[in-house]
Structure formats: C-alpha cells, structure tokens
Amino acid sequence: MGVRFPPGAPMRIKILYEDKDILAIDKPSGVLVDFIAETYPDFILAHRLDKETSGVLLLAKNERAHEFLKKQFVDRKIKKNLYCDSFRFGKKRSRGYQ
Numbered sequence: 001m002g003v004r005f006p007p008g009a010p011m012r013i014k015i016l017y018e019d020k021d022i023l024a025i026d027k028p029s030g031v032l033v034d035f036i037a038e039t040y041p042d043f044i045l046a047h048r049l050d051k052e053t054s055g056v057l058l059l060a061k062n063e064r065a066h067e068f069l070k071k072q073f074v075d076r077k078i079k080k081n082l083y084c085d086s087f088r089f090g091k092k093r094s095r096g097y098q
Contacts (some may be wrong), residue, residue, distance in 0.1 A: 011031070013025050013026070013027075013028075013036070013039065014026040016056060020061065021060065021061050021062060021064070021065035021068075022058060022059070022060060022061065022065055022069070023040065023043055023058070023059040023060075023061060024056055024057070024058055024059075025056070025057050025059070026054070026055070026056065026057075027049055027053075027054060027055060027056070027057040028054050029051075029052050029053065029054040030051065030052065031051065032051050033045060033048050033049060033057065036057060036059075040059055042061070043059035043060060043061055044059065044060040044061075044062075044063070044065075044066040045057070045058075045059055045060075046058040046059060046060050046066060046069035046070060046073070047069075047073055053082075
C-alpha cells in the first residue's frame, strides 16, 4: 500500500533541485505521475515512475531540456538505481539493482 491522499487534500512535493531548465522532485510511493503532471502543468515529464515506486522524478521546463533529458535516458547516460525491500519468513531482505 502506498500513501493515500484524499481528494482536495494538500500534498507537499519535495523539490530536490531546480534551475531554469530542470526540476527534480522526490515522488512519494502511491502517487501517479499523472498527478505530478497535473500539479506542474507547464513542465514536461522526462520519464515515468510506477505508482508504488518512490524516487527522483525529472521534469523539463522547456522543449530543449526535455530533448536533452530524453536523449540522456535513451543513451543510458542517466543511471537508475532500484532498491527492493522484501520480506521472507519474517526477515527483511534488501537488494539493489542497476
């Protein structure tokens, strides 16, 4: 289960980095990227994260920045590190992936 935000409830999205071209935010688990897109309608999503995935989400503030970020993902210049917590027989196990 992710974090649930009732309709109309204010949700605080933490801004990790911002300049004239890019906005990096901390997307919480349980939030659709569609909600983020609605929250920042003037920005362009550079990539997507699943609803139950938390992490850094990059948004472009203009088409030039969007093309740059998109190329970085296509060329695999941006590294994604995924971490998974799982429970087995009552013991928590963490694994990291690149």
